[in-house]
Amino acid sequence: MNIRTKLELEEHFTDSEKGIARYILAHGKEVVKDSISILAEKTYTSPATIVRLTKKIGLEGYNDFRIRYSAELEKLAVQENEIDVNFPFTKEDSYENIMNNLAVLANQTIEHTQALLDEKDLRKVVALMKKARAIDLYGTENSLLAAGLFQNKMTRIGKNVDMRSLDGSQTFLASASAPDHLAIVISYSGETETVIRWVQILKSKHTPVVAITSLGDNHLSRYADIIIRIDTREKLFNKIAPFSSILSFEYILSVIYSCYFQEDYEGHLERKISFDQMSDKRPAHLLKDDNE
Template sequence: MMILTALQKQIGFNDSERALADYILNNREKVLDYSIQSLSQNTFTSTSTIVRFCRKIGLKGYKDFKIKWSAELQKEYNAITNVNPDFPFTEDDSYKEIQKKILELFTESLQKTHSINSNESMEEAVDLLLKARRIGIFAYGDTYLPALNFQNKMMKIDMPVQLSVLPGENRHLAANFGKEDCAIILSYSGESKNNYFITNILKKNHACIIVVSANPDSHIASLADLILPVAKSESKSVKLSTFSSQIAIDYILNTLYGCIFVANYEKNQAKRIESETLLLNDRFDS
């Protein structure tokens, strides 16, 4: 019988053993760091009671318990699947389980997003951005953080990306874009009223539009010159946080940056080295 099953069923346990089992279940990872004396103190039981308890569930002793309990926990964590992207963890999850669930959520989102993007679409996006007189990125709400991250990276290779800061300013920015400019629209749902209004302005001005969205059939996507899809996993209703969508959009933007960097690798590498050298010298001078 597995240790977890024995601890949960508590068949034939006396009061002290039930209390010990409950404590272990509520402190699954923590007990792995305990000596038998520490566990004894925390559960108000004797070390001999702990040894008898371990033997009752089919183990040689406390050391054997720690080894097999650690392996069992690891197996359980590795078996966590089908994480709900809207509510990936609950109040009953341990820190280790939360780590595993977030990792799985990120991995699944990244793999799905990678699989639905072709080399051709990425090449086209890079070509459009490199040819553009100006580049702008338009984001609203949670997508603003990946946009800011992209702007920061592009600035460091001397490719400024315009991103509005003040509320409502993005509409004025869109109005100033024309046919020689390229705009990236970030909209997970593809149905944001604010972004749809901006995309319409850009379309009327004949600006090139790249839409990053999980909904290629959306109103915003219908106005795009190019769509870079992201994995669709989160619902439109209430969610704990935008874990999947943010990591997927960040992945697309980081990939764009990487491809743009490689398109002029020597120049961009020299620019980064020069910038870092200047900053390093400035730190030493000051």
């Protein structure tokens, strides 16, 4: 997880630390030039409070923060010519501009996500999927939308994939897990308390865990056997909608599905077509392929 996201989360921050975090987010380029005493003066706090904050977000101190945050801001500056993932359109934009911007945003998100994928990790995930008696999906809110599409695809090729939409039900699912299950846990921040509780239960059950989460260090990644990173340009709260993160989740899960599908291409294709034909209620003559 990048520094900006950790500051936005304000996890276990005191009121003074929250004030510093919000000031940094609002004045990033200025802050990295300031000494710790100047930042303390601007935020009406103390150097000791600033140091405590930097350590809470996993850094060694203020100098470490300035170096790392400056590099993070430079990386974001390179992306300034790209569509803003948080505000891809303005109130002045025409419908045509909105259509174009969202199309560009989708392409950019997939390109960023593809660049983060590692073929070796994908092969490990597929190997675990083939070995698993059952695959269980875990997530909250937006991540469940992508998980639901993945579950639907996998079910159509005959692989048992379970997903529950309620937090309590997901806790029960984790409690009933076993070493021959595979857990795919989807979380943008990787810091949601319920998600961490689930993976702690899963580890106690010796269930392999695949985490699909943001760049950088987070609690979820520390419990995972395999980590798949998503495009992490999106802010947690200050945005119109989770356009980018959902696209990134969906792309990763589509890639995982496709790689798994390819391992038994003919068999999976036959099962998928058979499933679709059995579940389709249209008259039989309408289901024939055009080339038949």
